[in-house]
Amino acid sequence: MTGRESEERPLRRAVCPGSFDPITNGHIDIISRASRLYDVVHVTVMINKSKSGLFTVEERIALIEEVTSAYGNVRVEAFHGLLVDYCKQRDIPAIVKGLRAVSDFDYELQMAQMNNGLSGVETLFVPTSPTYSFLSSSLVKEVATWGGDVSHLVPPTVLEALVGKLRRP
Template identity: 40%
Template sequence: MRKAVYPGSFDPISNGHLDIIKRASKLFDEVHVVVSFNIAKGTSFTVEERIEMLKKATAGLTNIVITSWDGLVVSYCKNNGIKVIIRGMRNYSDYENEFSLFQYNKDIYPDVETILLMPTTKNQMVSSSAIKELVTFGCAIDKYVPKCLIEEITNKFKK
């Protein structure tokens, strides 16, 4: 069975994330979408809220496993027999970060590979940070998040 992990903070999940999940689900028999801990990021939604939003957004996909992990993603891979990490890459700064992570992951678990998926044009500049800012200042986010989550995300950031 070909398995991959797609980790992220998903705070909140965007259409860019969903696009990567859907595309990865066509490439692998099983995709673990892992709400992971990022020491450099604060979060607005609880882990449980993010897992529920992911479940709603991916309801039609049958080969997706949604869970959380508070350790290194590469450790999750080792523990679950996964040898592929899926990462989305929007721009050059994402590349620099992903290249560094790739090196550490290879040192820790030499069998793991990282596959970078580029966003589609309409999702190229979508970020969770921008979504939170747009909502905070009363802008519509319907182009950037799954329709089924607009109300939940909007309610979280209403002034």
């Protein structure tokens, strides 16, 4: 592609939303794969005021930025509100979601249909790697709380932060 052609082609953009409390290797697998499909991937920490997380939103953003920095095309920020509003405000036409199991599909299909109906935003479902098909942030926190080894489930930086949080009174 010549310089002129690349200037004329709009950037392909997508969002990978979640709570990321904390980010796991499963999340990173999906973000990594999305980063190869899209020019810019927005990783968005969706804020739910009715939930209190282990990590603050700022801590989650910092951890995500650190563990995704090698991709070069990932942008991380938080958002409070409807995901479709986030997409509209940033002209993002696609949502990328990882699916672990059929139970995820039932819920995510409803969300995808609602999001498309509200705004025309498409959802791309990416099956998780079998290595991470059981993995969730909640499960990681629970196992780590009881002293279980989660070092193979999260990046080293996240493990250090997780252990540090759980040691505090």
